[in-house]
Every structure is written in C-alpha cells, then in structure tokens.
Amino acid sequence: MEPEPNPNPKEMDMASLSLREGEGEGGASISKSKAKKDAKKAEKAEKAAQRQQARSRPATATAAASESEEADPLSSNYGDIAVQDIQSKSISGRTWTRVKDLCADMKDQSVLIRGAAQVIRPVSKKMAFLVVRQSMSTVQCVLVVSKDAVSPHMVRFATSLSKESIVDVEGVISVPNEPIKGTSQQVEIQVRKLYCVNRAVPNLPFNIEDAARSETEFKKAEETGEQLVRVGQDTRLNYRVLDLRIPANQAIFRIQCQVENVFRQFLLSEDFVGIHSPKLIAGSSEGGAAVFKLDYKGQPACLAQSPQLYKQMTICGDFGRVFEVGPVFRAEDSYTHRHLCEFVGLDVEMEIKEHYFEVCDIVDRLFVAMFDHLNKNCSKELESINRQYPFQPLKYLPKTLRLTYDEGIQMLKEAGVEIEPMGDLNTEAEKKLGKLVSDKYNTDFYILTRYPLGIRPFYTMPCYDDPAYSNSFDVFIRGEEIISGAQRIHLPDLLTERAEKCGIDVNTISSYIDSFRYGAPPHGGFGVGLERVVMLFCGLNNIRKSSLFPRDPQRLTP
C-alpha cells in the first residue's frame, strides 16, 4: 500500500495549513493575508528559536489576531502555535503535568498542561475563566490581567478560542477557599501563558455539557420548566469522537479495559494460555444462517461467529487451558438493546477431569474476582457513570449461586409464568427469573445449569443420565444472559451424529471433527460478551453504550 509520491513536495506551504482549518467554517477570525503574515513570522521565530534553543516556551508561538498586536509587550505569552512546532521540530525538555495529578500539594508551583478548552467564560475585559479537560479530569484556569504576564489582548485571545480547541496552559497553582463546582480538580491555575495547539471548528455538532447531562438534571429541568438539549443516541454515535469525551464514556471504556484485564490476568494465573484463532474461515463456524460471507481468493469464506471450533482444536493440540479475546461476527437482524453484529468475545476452553462444574468453578471465581476488582479499583469510573446513568451496585455472592434449568422453570411456574416445555427462556422470562432469584437469594449474578439438549448447539455434551438434557449452563447478570458454556462432545462419532441431527453439513466441519480422532481429552468452556458484561455490571440500558464504535444491522459508520 504505497501511496503515490507527493508530486511537488518542496512547494507545500506547511505554515498556512493549520490556519486553513477555520476557513469556510464561518467562525475563525484569521484572514488569509493574516495567515501569510503569521507564516512569515513563524519562519522568523523559528530561526530565532534555533539560535536560542529556548526551553521555557514553544519556539514559534504566534500572537493571536489583534490589530494592536505590535503594541502588546506580553504578546509572546499567548497565541496559536505554528504548525512547524507540532511537526516534531524539537524537544524542549519541558514537563507537562497530567490534569488528574493537579492537587493542593502543588500550591504555588508552576505547571504546564495540555488539554481541551471545554468551557470558556469571559468575566470582563480583564478576566476570564477556562476549564481545561484531559480525559476524565478538568481544571479551572484563571486569566487576570497583570503587568508581567497577562495582557488584555491575551484575555481576548482566550475568550475567542473555540470550545474543544487544544491548548497548552502554563501557570501557577492556587487553592481557592471554596470548593470548585464543575471541575474534577480542586485547584486553579493562575494562567501566565496560553497557546492554542489546534483549533476546533466554532460550531460543534453538540455541546459536551449537553451530552454529559445526568437524568437527574433532566428531571429537575422538567420540574422548573427549563429547556435542556438532549443529545440522542444516534447523534452521539454519528459524532462518536465528541461523545466519547463525556465523563461517563471515558469511564465506560476504562472499565471495559479493566474487565478484559482481570479476565486475562485471572486466567493466566490459573495456567491458561492466551491464543488467537482465525476470523476468516471456510464454512460457517456454528452452522447458523447468520454469517457474513465473503470471497477469499476465489474460495467461499465467512467470518467466525465464535472461536468455538478453534479453541477446542487448541485443546486437542495439548494446550490444556486456553482463552481468547477477539471480535465475533453475527449477521443477525436483531435490533434489540443487547445485540450487535460485531462484538468482543471473551472465550475460554479447558480440559475437564470429571465434570463441567470445573468450568462453572472458573466462571464463579473469575467473575467474583472481576466484580471485586471493579468495585475496589474503579470507584471513580463507576461514580462517573452513576452520575449520568444512575444504577444500583451489582449484588453478587462470594460463592456464585447455581440453579438447574428445571429449578428455574419451577420458580417461574410458581410465579405464574409458563414456559414452553424444554424450551429456551425468552428475554422477558429471563428478566422475571432474574427478579425472582434476586429476591430469594439476594444476588443479581447466578448460573443456570443442565439446559435441555434440544436448545443448545450440536457440540454440547448430553447428560449422562438423560440425553434430553445437556451438560451446559448460562450465566446471568441482572436477569440478562452474558455467558453460555458447556461440556463439549470430544467423541468424533457422537459429534458427527449430533451435527447431522442438527442439520449441519458435516463436510463443512470435517477438519473440526477429525481433530477429535487423534486423542482428545474431555473438555468444556464458555463464551462471554465483553460489551454485555460492562453494560450489565454498570446497569446501562443499551449495548451501544458499551461498544466503542457499535455495529448493528443499520450502522456501519463511523
């Protein structure tokens, strides 16, 4: 994939490029002639900087548009950073402090931060506030006109910035007497220098504040009759880059990362090996119709609906215990709150010595460890989510409750819910059972075992005492399924028979079935949807909230 070489690289006017951003957007106050002027200034300044090896300020910051610019002796303290200075020109050795690290202990220290100008609040010609955000943290920056640092021009420069522009702020930490509302950090920066690294367009698709409003705020506004903008799910997803900046989303995807990390670290500590199986496969991975098909160099191929067959083959390859984290593709026409066409599968497969409860034991200890970890180490993230989307903390037991399918059905019957005999639980019945279990056993997390064979995939091992049932289980959080697992059939002839009974063309899975002919240990495993775990642990109402760039039957972008 080599791109065409630039036909005329020497003539590119790099300096003017950053300024073009504002053009046509109707908001940038910089004219073309001004741009050229700036570019020349930048060149000059660059040379000066090379001589001086200046270490205390960006070498070529150019003062903002201002008619009386020449007259401002403090003009070097602010301005737009020239393009060259963000093209890896030099390494100044300056230290940037992370916004999340700003604290009262740093009182009177000089700091340098980079972040997005989330709020820009002019107070007077001599004073302005800027709230600068970096990931989940925000800090209030104060500009007050002074003789040695801040000119009125500089205040004007600050207040003319477009929201979400990236800025470098240098200043001294102060600690106000009263708590600061609306920022995460309880200190202020008394600004001495302010440079704009990259300007945002002046008219954003929506405001970060609007997208970050909590349900509580909306309720209050309803009561008082105040009009608040509500940013819809589709708008959010269309402009995901903006939507991701709200604290709840920053928190959701940090929790997602932690869920995966606990999953991996727990399993590694239990002698599992992490693997990667192919997503491009011949035939359909589980025989269903909901596969994405494609042409693979002239051969018919499809995208794996799960790593099922491969993780089992790896067990037959003597790896003992394996796990995989990877994308899973389902071409289903599901428009529910909990289905995606592409999601992240957390998969486990392991030898079992005697009983598939050995797999349930791993599920039990893994998820209890995960929930403990999240509650202990992610309280800040959970608070951020709770602030916008209030939820009850997950109730779970130190030793996870196990019920059989029949016991579950019985509980539903007693509550007046009839289920088709030996049938699958629909979403409603699952919800209801979750409620019954929660009331009776005080847990939102439990395992339902011994499902009817007829409603499980062909490779599920039948029960020893009644082949109408299977050695299988599902796991539920808050009444919704997140895990499916089972003992697998490791006997090739039984596997063939079951595949045929389930209407699968055995030829398409012959290499899978053959894997069990060369000495295969009894084994079992399970699969988890990463987005579902995050959604349900955090009590979110839509899986699109826990998928970075969700894919459903109607959404393929961004």
Place this chain on the structure above:
Amino acid sequence: MEPEPNPNPKEMDMASLSLREGEGEGGASISKSKAKKDAKKAEKAEKAAQRQQARSRPATATAAASESEEADPLSSNYGDIAVQDIQSKSISGRTWTRVKDLCADMKDQSVLIRGAAQVIRPVSKKMAFLVVRQSMSTVQCVLVVSKDAVSPHMVRFATSLSKESIVDVEGVISVPNEPIKGTSQQVEIQVRKLYCVNRAVPNLPFNIEDAARSETEFKKAEETGEQLVRVGQDTRLNYRVLDLRIPANQAIFRIQCQVENVFRQFLLSEDFVGIHSPKLIAGSSEGGAAVFKLDYKGQPACLAQSPQLYKQMTICGDFGRVFEVGPVFRAEDSYTHRHLCEFVGLDVEMEIKEHYFEVCDIVDRLFVAMFDHLNKNCSKELESINRQYPFQPLKYLPKTLRLTYDEGIQMLKEAGVEIEPMGDLNTEAEKKLGKLVSDKYNTDFYILTRYPLGIRPFYTMPCYDDPAYSNSFDVFIRGEEIISGAQRIHLPDLLTERAEKCGIDVNTISSYIDSFRYGAPPHGGFGVGLERVVMLFCGLNNIRKSSLFPRDPQRLTP
C-alpha cells in the same frame, strides 16, 4: 442458532458411543457385542459406585478386551473409562497432579495424572513403558507385573493402546539412579492403575516424534545414512492439532502469549487504555486494493486492514493513549515467508507533546522490557524451540539504536548496495542493512527514522524542515521489519490534501477526516505484527510457524 431438537433422545445408546470410535479404523480390538457387554457392565458398576461413593477410582472403568478378563482379579485397575464417567456424572474429589510438577521431592508419593500416551514400549509380557505427555512435559510410567496391582492382562492392555490416546495413570513416584533420556521429568511413575479416557485412531497422520525432530538429528542421520521421516510444513498445517503437540510449538505459542502480555502490561502501566475497534468497516481502511470485501446487510463493507483510523479517532475522543490487540486482514497475494492474509496486530496510538520520538521512546522501552522478560522468564520455552530450530539469542541494546533513513542508505551505499533515490528498502536491502548494523553496533534490534514521505501512508506527518521526508519510523529485528510508526496528521485540511494526493476517495473517509475538526491533539503511534515479533525473536524461518492456524492466499483451513 438453535439446533433442531433431537427427535428421539431417550433411545440414544450413549454407552456405545465411545466404542464406535475404533470401528472401521482397523485397530480397535473391541467388538460390538463386547461394546454392549461393556455398556451393561458400566450400568451395574455405576449403581455400585453410587452406593459406595467410591473416591479412589473412576466409578465405571471397564476392563479392556481380553478373553480371560473374568479370571483377572486385578481387572478393576485398568480398562477404558465408560462414556458416562466423562459425561459429568460425579465429582470424585480426587486430585490430579500436573506432569510438570512431578519431581524427586515426591518420591514414594502416590499420584494421579492425565495425559497422552506418547510412547508405548513393551519390554516383555510382564513389563512395559509408557511415556505420558501433558503440554510441554513428559514422564515415564513403568508397568511391572505384581501381585497386588498389575496383572499380565494390564500390561497387555497398556501395550495395545494406540499412541496419543488420553490416559489416567495412578502410581507411585520413584527416582531412578540414572538420568531419564527422552522425558522432561526426571522421575518415574510405578503404575498401579491405568485407564483409557479416549482412544486415538491407531494410524496417525504422522508421529509426534517425527514432527519434533531437530535439525541436528537430521544432520546426524544424513551422516550415518539413517532414514528419518521429515514432516513437511503443509502436512503439519493440515493436521495442526497433532503438530501443535510438539514441544517447539507448545513453546512458540506460550511465548506469543507472553509477548502480548508484556505489551499489554507495559502499556497499562504507562497510562494507556486498551480498546477494541470494529473490523467491519465501510470503505477501505487505508485505501489500498488489498482488502477483503463483503456485503453488510446490503451495504458494501470491508475488513479493516488495520485499526489505524479508529485508534486515531479514539485519541480525538480524549483517551490520551490507547492500544489494541486484534486481527488485521490483508488480501495481498504475498507468498513470502513473512506475509499472512490475517494476522494479529499490536497497535498503539498516543498524544505527543512535541516530537514523534516520544513514540519511539515507548517502542524502545516496551521492546527492551519484552525481550528482557522473555529471556528471564521463558528460558524453558526458548530452549524447546532452540532444540528443534536452533537460533542465536537476539542481540539488543539497553537503549535502542536510532538511525535515520539517510544514514541507513549511506551505510548500504558504502557497502556497495544501491537503493532507488527516496525509495523503500526491499527485503534484501533490509537484511543487508540489518547485517551492517549488527556488525557495527552489535544489535539485531534498531529503529530507522525519517523516511521519505512518498513511501509512507497518506496520514503521515511531513517533516517540518523538508516535506520530502516524514516524521516516521520502522523497527527491525534481525534485518526484518516488525513495526511501522509515525506522527499522524491531525490537521483536517492537510489530511484531506494528502489523501487526495495519494489517490484516495476522500468521501470514503470523511468521518475519519471530520474527527479532526472538533479539536484534535498532535499524536502518533505504531503497529506491530505479533507473529513477526515471535518469529524473529526466536529466529524462525517462516511466519506460519508462529501463527496458530495461518491464513495465506492458498490456506483457509483448518
């Protein structure tokens, strides 16, 4: 994906299923009538077991085929385990010891292990050896006829097992006076009980011993004129389940897991967030022709050639520093030793304050930490690989060498190698430069920076002082490229211009370009091929050796 319900589940004869495996394979000695007999016996034994809650042996192990079975008072000490007993019937509470944990400290202890019968060596009617393997570990098991445990029938049962069958061995640890050749564990098990869990077909596609032979063995055999079977690469991949069992492969994929784990843990400790971006995308991810195309619910879609665009969008979404581990799809017609159509990408993207060397610093520290970790913690795995595929340990410096592209070209010129001006290095030139660098700087691992802009992707930031060059780098191990990285263009207008110059239809990447309009920080990153890192660290000659189930233009199975 609900399979058809079993039409007649109650009549399934589960007991006979495991025995069918041998049928038609020409090697199993169990007749159908015998199978039925066994099934009845199994039922009886089951009931007995339920009464006794026997804890010291599988409840329904049935003695192996033997005419005089009834006459053997020790027949309960061996046999094929009934199917029911591996259908999660009961939990005995017995403890299985891992083969890798067997050591001289356990002398005279009774142990129970499960593994594959890799070697079966009859000595006489009264004695036999069995080498049992579990992942990378093997142990010698000795059967000697005795009054209280081992009958001649049991020895016959043992020697009639097919290689690679899964067995449970119970016995007492002994420590022989002389070192045991050919097994990893330096103890023996004096067998008292032996049960077959699942039989392998008697004629395997190839022998594990043949597949595990070292190049040294082949050389010796050539000298002595001995005929050794060499298992070819395609045969190995066709029967990957068997091939994976050899020690070198067990080691390769454990090292792969470690490489990924160090990658993740290092980055997490440096404030990176792990993300998952979609693999199904509209348009082509980097504008090249080598994309897999498919139909997505009536929309044209393709498989991501890299998470490039999405990881950058996440940076614009205020995540600061992100990484991703996931599949990458390239529909290229490359039949080389180092190209795959699907591989695992390790991707990094991060805000940079001033210079793309901040990204190089991460590469430097990350990979030095990784190599240190592998050398320190994976010596057993590296030895296993070295035994079969000898290689020199990787030479690397505590602080990674950086050269510019021009310096590299100059070194090649001085060595008489001519490169097309401002052109890419071909494989041969890379190899040669690797040799020159290794000789001059004593390192097999180095970073080459400041590549010509014309040979880098459209989103690469040009150099501040000469737009014919770019803020980019490649990283090499043993003269082969493993990493490509750069500062990215975060200015939407420059990005558009560069895309157009590179012949990309800007409409297909508009949501990507728009991401930079809402305030985007300067940033850079890199991508690594996981399989390449493993291949080159271990000095392997083919990337198919470090891919679990490789995909190339001709291979889509298994």
